[in-house]
Amino acid sequence: MGSSKIIKTIAQKLFPFIVLFGFYLISHGHLSPGGGFQGGVVLGTAIILLALSHSIEQTEKKFRSRWLNMLEKLGILTLIFLGFLGILLGYSFLSNFLPLGKPGQIASGGLMLLFNIAIGIKVAAGVSVIFYALVRYRGEI
Amino acid sequence: MSIHIPILIIISPLLAAFLVLLSRKYKIILATASIITSIVFVSTLSSRILSGDKVIYHLGGWRGPLGISLVVDGLSFFFSLIVLGLGLLVIIYSIPERRYGRTYYFLLLVSLSSMIGVIYTTDIFNMYIFYELLSLAVYLLIAYPKTGVTLRASFNYLIMGGVGLSFFLLGVGFLYAMTGTLDMFHIAGRLSAAFDSSMQMVIMSFALIATGMGIKIAVFPLHGWLPDAHSMAPSPVSALLSGITVKIGIYCLIRVIYTVFSAEIFLLINSHNILMVLGVVSLLFGASMALVQKDLKRLLAYSTINQLGIVLIGLGIGTELGLTGALFHVLNHAIMKSALFFCAGIMITETGTREVKGLSGFGRQQPAITFAFIVASLGMIGIPPINGFASKWLICLAAVEAGYTFLVVIILTASAIAAAYYFRVIQVLFGGSLKQGPMPAHEGEQVINRGNLFRSWPIYILAAGCLLLGLLPTLGISLVKPAVSLLLFHVVP
Numbered sequence: 001m002g003s004s005k006i007i008k009t010i011a012q013k014l015f016p017f018i019v020l021f022g023f024y025l026i027s028h029g030h031l032s033p034g035g036g037f038q039g040g041v042v043l044g045t046a047i048i049l050l051a052l053s054h055s056i057e058q059t060e061k062k063f064r065s066r067w068l069n070m071l072e073k074l075g076i077l078t079l080i081f082l083g084f085l086g087i088l089l090g091y092s093f094l095s096n097f098l099p100l101g102k103p104g105q106i107a108s109g110g111l112m113l114l115f116n117i118a119i120g121i122k123v124a125a126g127v128s129v130i131f132y133a134l135v136r137y138r139g140e141i
Numbered sequence: 142m143s144i145h146i147p148i149l150i151i152i153s154p155l156l157a158a159f160l161v162l163l164s165r166k167y168k169i170i171l172a173t174a175s176i177i178t179s180i181v182f183v184s185t186l187s188s189r190i191l192s193g194d195k196v197i198y199h200l201g202g203w204r205g206p207l208g209i210s211l212v213v214d215g216l217s218f219f220f221s222l223i224v225l226g227l228g229l230l231v232i233i234y235s236i237p238e239r240r241y242g243r244t245y246y247f248l249l250l251v252s253l254s255s256m257i258g259v260i261y262t263t264d265i266f267n268m269y270i271f272y273e274l275l276s277l278a279v280y281l282l283i284a285y286p287k288t289g290v291t292l293r294a295s296f297n298y299l300i301m302g303g304v305g306l307s308f309f310l311l312g313v314g315f316l317y318a319m320t321g322t323l324d325m326f327h328i329a330g331r332l333s334a335a336f337d338s339s340m341q342m343v344i345m346s347f348a349l350i351a352t353g354m355g356i357k358i359a360v361f362p363l364h365g366w367l368p369d370a371h372s373m374a375p376s377p378v379s380a381l382l383s384g385i386t387v388k389i390g391i392y393c394l395i396r397v398i399y400t401v402f403s404a405e406i407f408l409l410i411n412s413h414n415i416l417m418v419l420g421v422v423s424l425l426f427g428a429s430m431a432l433v434q435k436d437l438k439r440l441l442a443y444s445t446i447n448q449l450g451i452v453l454i455g456l457g458i459g460t461e462l463g464l465t466g467a468l469f470h471v472l473n474h475a476i477m478k479s480a481l482f483f484c485a486g487i488m489i490t491e492t493g494t495r496e497v498k499g500l501s502g503f504g505r506q507q508p509a510i511t512f513a514f515i516v517a518s519l520g521m522i523g524i525p526p527i528n529g530f531a532s533k534w535l536i537c538l539a540a541v542e543a544g545y546t547f548l549v550v551i552i553l554t555a556s557a558i559a560a561a562y563y564f565r566v567i568q569v570l571f572g573g574s575l576k577q578g579p580m581p582a583h584e585g586e587q588v589i590n591r592g593n594l595f596r597s598w599p600i601y602i603l604a605a606g607c608l609l610l611g612l613l614p615t616l617g618i619s620l621v622k623p624a625v626s627l628l629l630f631h632v633v634p
Binding site: 070073076077080083084086087091092093094095096 | 144145148152155156159160162163198199200201202
């Protein structure tokens with residue numbers, strides 16, 4: 001594609017920081033503004049940035065849409081499974097069964113952290129799959 | 142485990158929906174098994190519900206007014222039975238069609254699970270979320286064949302449905318502003334105080350919610366999307382839309398009117414008259430539009446507007462008899478209309494045309510299917526031994542009792558018009574010989590043989606249901622009874 005060397009280099013250098021910020025938003029969703037969806041979108045945009053600056057074929061080699069599709073479904077299935085765990089452990093659906101830590105610490109939200117991670121994975125994969133589908137419509141989503 | 146049943150009924154199709162996307166071979170087995178599981182779960186509750194009890198489940202252990210609860214009472218049990226029973230038949234009917242891939246079953250299961258979500262939840266915002274999820278799945282199901290007409294119908298429905306649900310959301314916002322809670326039972330408790338201080342806002346929120354649901358159940362001036370969407374969709378989806386999805390709108394209307402706004406406010410702002418007028422107008426409009434249709438599925442779609450008018454009249458009368466008739470007619474219409482759309486699907490694939498004229502001679506070729514079609518359409522008209530008669534009779538009785546004799550005249554007029562358009566189709570079915578239309582290329586001999594079994598059995602079951610409920614209407618009425626006594630007296634019989 002026709003991106004200049006500057007754009008390619010800067011996108012490459014920015015990529016890990018965007019991913020880090022995405023993970024930060026996901027993992028601190030229960031403490032500060034952010035959460036699974038927002039962090040997931042940031043992770044997705046990191047992949048979209050790579051696809052825009054480099055060619056989409058090159059990006060798809062690293063992040064295959066097959067795997068992303070699979071990850072998306074795994075995210076939602078994890079969420080439902082965590083909900084079921086509540087039932088299996090004798091509480092009700094989606095209820096918290098983890099010990100609550102000290103407020104303000106990262107492990108203080110009980111199940112919230114795990115929910116946010118599951119949603120983050122789903123949204124990140126979903127956003128990038130939607131982008132792939134829009135760019136190269138193949139008729140089979 | 143038994144206390145978790147309400148959430149398991151919702152989760153089982155939802156879980157299967159995502160598993161269907163992951164598996165290649167077992168999509169049909171997974172879909173059918175999950176719906177059957179849900180039906181089994183519902184039937185374990187049946188004895189408790191029919192004796193007038195209700196089952197409440199708090200998600201995550203959080204009680205209202207903060208948390209979200211699920212409630213299975215007479216009303217929600219009745220509607221969830223319709224959804225699950227017909228949903229299973231829709232899935233079975235779609236088995237022989239090879240074109241329907243994983244995405245189709247995924248969308249079908251998501252829509253079924255979110256319908257049960259709408260029915261069971263007590264949180265009015267959660268109801269909106271589930272309704273939006275259901276609508277998104279349904280828009281995609283209509284557009285599934287990806288031809289120009291279906292895409293246009295689906296897009297039309299997308300715009301109208303989006304506007305309708307925005308109205309609903311705005312109404313919910315008003316309610317939240319007044320009462321500070323989203324749990325319907327708690328709103329009902331706090332609303333009478335709000336009604337004294339700010340009557341305008343209560344009426345406004347009622348008007349917004351009723352308009353939103355009016356778009357979803359296609360009452361006359363808001364019906365624009367229905368004929369296209371219901372007739373252009375693939376036949377099993379048409380049955381799903383006409384048989385079940387529209388009923389969810391009616392459920393929301395009933396639930397919001399009787400639980401949130403309680404019957405007293407409902408009568409105070411004269412909204413039952415509005416429902417009755419809308420019912421009469423859409424009854425007459427649907428009947429007269431169906432009369433002039435040349436396309437079979439379009440005729441059935443307009444007939445849906447006609448029959449929903451009768452349901453609205455029953456709701457508008459609002460007496461015990463009227464509500465019984467209306468809810469019973471919901472059940473009857475769901476059964477009859479799905480049977481008719483299933484038959485129409487077979488007729489269209491066999492004759493290769495959607496025109497009523499092109500069906501001539503089909504009755505001689507496939508007598509069993511035609512018999513089922515005739516049974517269901519006689520029920521639609523309201524001829525005695527079929528179930529449609531029983532519910533129309535109840536609504537007419539209620540109208541006379543409440544002093545609205547002119548409603549009986551209108552219902553009978555509409556039934557006469559319905560007789561005119563259904564007899565036209567039946568007459569064509571037994572007309573001259575069948576002109577063999579061009580078979581669609583993808584359907585080989587083997588597919589059709591295998592298909593007939595899976596396609597005809599749902600129709601036979603539904604036709605048998607029509608006859609059974611017509612001969613023994615007490616069966617249907619005993620299902621409706623707990624719902625009606627819950628709505629009118631807030632108590633169990």
